[in-house]
């Protein structure tokens with residue numbers, strides 16, 4: 508690594524990225540390549556000698572960019588957005604540039620201490636009870652994904668109970684969530700050795716806005732207890748992936764306490780919105796939770812990847828995840844006066860992600876971060892009102908954040924609503940001018956318009972709506 512070469516070549520790459528952003532709207536939002544497209548464009552073996560950066564960037568332009576779905580396009584309305592920002596990018600650069608591996612405190616004290624400080628800052632911004640903060644006896648860690656956090660909390664919950672009832676009872680443990688809960692919870696349940704048949708996916712419906720009913724939860728728990736099973740883990744969600752539903756955090760928490768379940772709150776998407784006072788009430792009752800996650804890489808202007816996990820009782824995590832080896836021993840760890848984050852996660856090695864989140868918070872400030880959330884919610888309200896004004900369409904699930912689930916109404920009894928909307932979505936996406944995805948909510952096929960890409964402005968939302976109307980006109984003209 509030569510510092511002068513680093514200066515020269517990184518400038519070229521930064522210019523390349525800046526030009527990409529300037530011209531991002533010229534690309535079809537969803538990649539239009541066919542499977543296997545890349546192998547015909549690239550050599551089938553690694554080069555034996557060094558190649559120039561110029562040649563490599565030409566290949567990026569000619570071969571890689573066509574195979575990208577442009578998540579940073581202002582016309583990206585699919586899944587949930589992956590926010591990027593200049594601050595997030597600069598933080599990533601510093602993280603990669605310094606390239607330290609802070610698995611324990613001594614391996615880079617600043618990496619650990621900054622992470623603990625930033626997790627407390629984030630917790631304060633969300634107005635979490637002090638019991639989730641290091642300053643109040645709890646604490647937080649940065650993981651790569653909610654999936655990783657769920658596995659870590661499931662393992663901690665599992666071991667906490669098995670220490671009391673014996674490890675052979677693992678087959679009796681039961682995990683509860685709603686049928687809207689992210690699929691990573693089911694995956695995590697299997698990974699930690701709990702039988703998949705002990706996963707209770709409790710049905711939700713239009714009548715509760717697709718939130719988990721406390722009564723249905725308690726009924727399921729009582730049935731399991733009567734059958735000799737051991738209720739272990741409850742996951743509530745603030746902002747479900749399918750339709751942005753919110754589970755009643757407080758009521759569910761009271762049930763979790765009553766039956767001694769580990770209570771996790773998944774706020775991967777909508778947790779960011781809870782920095783705004785008008786959304787914070789969705790977290791009321793959070794003090795009853797054992798753990799909470801949110802993903803700054805979704806809606807908090809933080810480039811991939813970054814997931815915050817807070818726990819009220821760090822020792823539960825540490826007892827399950829601590830790893831020991833002679834080469835890792837040191838006086839600081841033995842003193843118990845430091846955090847060793849290797850014991851809060853699955854892997855040993857870890858990136859200095861806190862630097863990125865710290866820079867995002869400092870460069871924007873809380874007030875601007877709130878404006879960012881509110882601007883997206885206002886764009887979603889605008890889109891929602893455009894849908895509502897056109898009586899050929901309907902908003903299927905009430906909007907809470909910046910996700911609008913809508914559909915073209917079947918025009919008569921024999922019209923297949925699923926096919927109608929699938930065709931509409933395909934027509935929009937194939938145009939290359941926008942990209943949305945779908946969901947099936949309560950048996951109804953809906954188109955999801957997730958607003959929140961960093962570059963999206965009012966005119967992009969208006970253009971999206973014109974595009975949808977134009978495609979709908981054609982489909983309706985052909986269908987009727």
Ligand code: PLP
Nearest residue numbers: 652653654689746747748775776
């Ligand atoms: N939970 C919710 C509510 C989500 O929407 C998502 C992803 O969209 C996840 C969990 C999974 O997050 P990750 O990709 O960080 O594991």
